[in-house]
Amino acid sequence: MSENRSLLCDTATTLLRDATDIHALEEAGFATLLVGEADGGFGGDWGDVFAVLRIAGYEGFDLDIAGLILDPVPGDSLEQGAFAKVSLAAGALDRILEMSIDYVNTREQFGRPLAKFQAVQQSLAILAVEAAAVNSAGAGAALAFDHGDAAFEIAAAKMRTNQAIGIGTAIAHQAHGAIGFTQEYPLHPFTRRLNQWRMEFGNDRYWSEKLGAAVVDLGADGLWDEITRRSDRNTG
Helix, strand or coil: CCCCHHHHHHHHHHHHHHCCCCHHHHHCCHHHCCCCHHHCCCCCCHHHHHHHHHHHHHHCCCCCHHHHHHCCCCCCHHHHHHHHHHHHHHHHHHHHHHHHHHHHHHCEECCEEHHHCHHHHHHHHHHHHHHHHHHHHHHHHHHHHHCCCCHHHHHHHHHHHHHHHHHHHHHHHHHHHHHHHCCCCCHHHHHHHHHHHHHCCCCHHHHHHHHHHHHHHHHHHHHHHHHHHHHHHHHC
């Protein structure tokens, strides 16, 4: 973990709420986030990238901060792009979960808040699980990138994120009802972005087939050995 991540996140939150163009982010040095300190950069790691992009997704930031950070970085552009969408989706899913919780706690039906109905509680619990899964998958992919090989983790993370987007956006709109689609209400800009990210840098079928092929190649015994090997390196 970068020692400066807390400061980085505070800076990113402030800039991403107020910036109207990408220049403020360039001036703040986000383009050198993954450049080593010896080379004049921030000296961050992929966990820092995940943290910043997650904030961008949560704040509904429209400008291409992922491109600003990742374009100068050598590597597989598809994997990096998929990682960016996972990171953005992690923040956006957390945001729509918060919106949904706030709404059902204030909107009343039959004389009591919607949050008091068990069916609503169960639906939002599922949304919370989906958001947490994407956050975990993204963090795991970031650790794998730091080790120089994230192909397996990216395939799993993007596939899991795509599934979570389908489930999570549906639940958020069910909780909000018709108001979620109105021009004035902020839910639909997030759910539209999420469904766009679901199709970018590999859709459900692409990553399912890629991950499935990797599993078949490894075989039953090899799969467990590979998963434990990759997990052990992240905790060693």
